[in-house]
Amino acid sequence: MHILKKMVLASVAALLPFTASISAQADALGEILQAKVLKVAVPQDFPPFGSVGTDMQPRGYDIDAAALIAKELGVKLELVPVSSANRLPYLQTKKVDLVISSLGKNPDREKQIDFTVAYAPFYSGVFGAASVKVAAVGDLSKKTVGVTRGALEDLELSKIVPADADVRRFEDNNTTIAAFLSGQVQLIATGNVVAAAILEKNPPIRPEPKFVIKDSPCYIGLNKDEPALLAKVNGIIAKARKDGSLDAISKKWLGAPIPADLPG
């Protein structure tokens, strides 16, 4: 028994420097470049960020963003469909190199993984036709705004809206949208994803972004202590924002360019 214990301890001790050297050498970027494959966790049930097209191929903002990064790295892209519950475990167990899955940043997640700069806008805002001049919440005075009762937009907007604005609260999302599209309200307070879904249907009245109520942009997630990969992906996003290729993805899937205030 005694000897056995000693042997185990000895073998563990012998392995320790080995494992330490592995983690010190962990270089996800190097591994990706060596394998020539970038594995990315993407959603498949969250349009327009990620869904399955009629051709059974994944499509969406996140898929295009993943393709852009793989192209810049000069490697092949491998998409791994995930759900919002298992996207972090996939990353932490190294089944994927990056999570591009409309991931929002919060302190709890920041303890687990690292985030790149934002790559996609995700916010609640006020939308309306181009002819309705609204640039800030104060401009809502004497205007009608439709919102779904009890939704995040309702609760947040109610705190800041001027007293003489007419906020009309509808029972559900579809009724709110119907009120906007039939011209019963001039503006609609909703998520940019909902506005994008309306825009996609070529509506009679186009919901153009007016101002942001609450911003929670999407970031790309990667494992901690991967400074090389982080810097590389940040560089790719910065370049894509500058040369307009990220704008093109945003226009394609969200119907609007990247807002200037997206944290860079």
Next chain:
Amino acid sequence: MNLALSDLTDHGGLFLNGAALTLALTAFAILAGMLLGVLGAAGRRSSLAPVRWVCGAYVELIRNTPFIVQLFFIFFGLPKLGVKLSSVEAAFLALSINLGGYATEIIRAGLDAIGKGSWEAGFSLGLSRWQTFRLVILVPALQKVWPALTSQFIIILLGSSVVSQIAVEDLTYVGSYIQSRNFRAFETTLVVAGLYLCLAIGAQQLFKRIGRRLFAYAEMAR
């Protein structure tokens, strides 16, 4: 069971505003709906066939489509035709038209129940057809169907809760609004239900009194 009714005390004013709007909408809808009902019923017995058809089609259309669809048609559909009504106007119009359809049938039944003799009595006094209808036939006809009309009015009062769907700030809307803020769903619903009950019983009593006054001649004749 733990009731947190005290969470609702801040909202007393909202509840009263909502109840007041529900009452006002119902009252105006009953006036307009009764007018439509009397005209519709007279039209269904008209000697002119096209008038009969139009009134018949109106009744069938209203009684065979759901109220919420009628409401949505007026609120969301009419703007397509260039008629844009505010949500309160749309609610009033929908409630009136809906009641008008049902009242037409109820009042027609009342008219049918009045014997030929009453018409002949009117004519023999030298009254025109319209005068006979207005002065001789209508009130006894209404008396015969007053209980049915009353319950239809109560249905309109309670059914008006549907207009909260187009953001009319009636009693139901106020209840949903408060729930969305304090998450006291059961307590809020309890208060809303209690207020509707009071409104409906009050309205019932009122219609009984109106009936007694309107048909006082019949009591005297007995």
